[in-house]
Amino acid sequence: MFPRGDQRLEDDRAPTGVGTANTQESTMTSPADLSVVEREPSPEEAQFDDLIAADSRIEPRDWMPDAYRKTLIRQISQHAHSEIIGMQPESNWITRAPSLKRKAILMAKVQDEAGHGLYLYSAAQTLGITRDEMMDQLIEGRARYSSIFNYPTPTWADMGAIGWLVDGAAICNQVPLCRASYGPYGRAMVRICKEESFHQRQGFEILLELMQGSDAQKRMAQDAVDRWYWPALQMFGPPDDQSPNSAQSMAWNIKRFSNDELRQRFVGMLVPQAEVMGVTLPDPNLRWNEERQAYDMSEIDWTEFEEVLAGRGPANAERIRRRREAHEEGAWVREAAAEYARKQAERRLAASGAVA
Amino acid sequence: MSTPGEMGTEAWPLWEVFVRANRGLSHVHVGSLHAPDPDMAVRNARDLYTRRNEGVSIWVVPAEAITTSDPDAKGAFFESPAGKNYRHAVYYTKSEGVKHL
Secondary structure, eight states, X not given: OOOOSSOOOTTTOXXXXXXXXXXXXXXXXXXXXXXXXXXXXXXXXXXXXXXXXXXXXXXXXXXXXXXXXXXXXXXXXXXXXXXXXXXXXXXXXXXXXXXXXXXXXXXHHHHHHHHHHHHHHHHHHTTTOOHHHHHHHHHTTOSOOOGGGGSOOOSXXXXXXXXXXXXXXXXXXXXXXXTOSBHHHHHHHHHXXXXXXXXXXXXXXXXXXXXXXXXXXXXXXXXXXXXXXXXXXXXXXXXXXXXXXXXXHHHTTSOOSOHHHHHHHHHHHHHHHHHHHTOOOSOTTOEEETTTTXXXXXXXXXXXXXXXXXXXXXXXHHHHHHHHHHHHHTHHHHHHHHXXXXXXXXXHHHHHHHHO | OOOTTTTXXXXXXXXXXXXXXXXXXXXXXXXXXXXXXXXXXXXXXXXXXOTTSOXXXXXXXEGGGOOOOOXXXXXXXXXXXXXXXXXXXXXXXXXXTOTTO
């Protein structure tokens, strides 16, 4: 009744034999084999379906379809990688922040991104993938992360635009993820969203202050908004009719709103904020459509999105190179810490032996 | 170094982190992290889980040291309280309208 050893915390640990024990059960999710839909679901499948139907949560040691597990591993690890890679464009400005206050704020923000990456890696690990596997996938260029972080940050105003537009889009995406059906993911998102709101506000404040400054500062702020606006809108992913995985993710209660819905919601929030700030959103066709009760906007240039996603963005190679360098150059620290821990444990053992 | 209860390929063992938000409250599970030894685990926990005054005290526990109930026996294991609503005050309705009861 109280198994030891292999059993893990209900809350956060993955079941043993991940990806092998479950393969046979998960044929139900294969769309090619329609005949299996007809068969009686196994008790585990039925329980999973019931939990999803009741909008309840799936926890690490529950049975789940392989496809559900894989989708989550992919999504959560990509999300974690985005936080970790996302530290780079901003850390670029820590040494050159215009005041001590701004420097301290930027450091706190970059530290938050590291923390968010760690929460998410932990959540992904509960699904049966190791931290090392995920790190290898990232530095070998086999994993994706948000394409937004492949753009360079040439001016201080970029720190403002990233906070306001990039973190703003991220919050819009992430708030519904707090209710994702997979427990550890939802809990990580709750923590992240709490911390993320400071990021957006500080970005807004940077741009607002620049817009109240000299003409050159105003131009710098507007230029940053011009460069980040479209990539930020692309963060919500392809239009609904070209987003094949969305329907399944919504059926599993991982995703709660479609890409276009969230994009529209985001633009609706930006318009009045831009007015307060005095910046122009770089879309000549952006206007309120009374009939649709939504904003009309220009077509998004998805070829650029595809290019950046395919690794041909302005800074893809640089981001991976730096991540790999940091990982490899930090190896001795990890080894030294592990060796120190081993020796300390040995000493403790010897000391307790001597007492006995 | 292997992490007991895990795949054995993690570089550092896994720790579960509990934080006491304020005096008078219990330590509450907030998440987990990897660290080579207990001291580093406490320091990492401080940096990861208390960047905004979330706590006045931290516990870290090796994940391997935790014993859990069997998830497959969920129903059976927790059956005992079911159907025993006489353990709750609301079960007793005859005292309705009587003060201080």
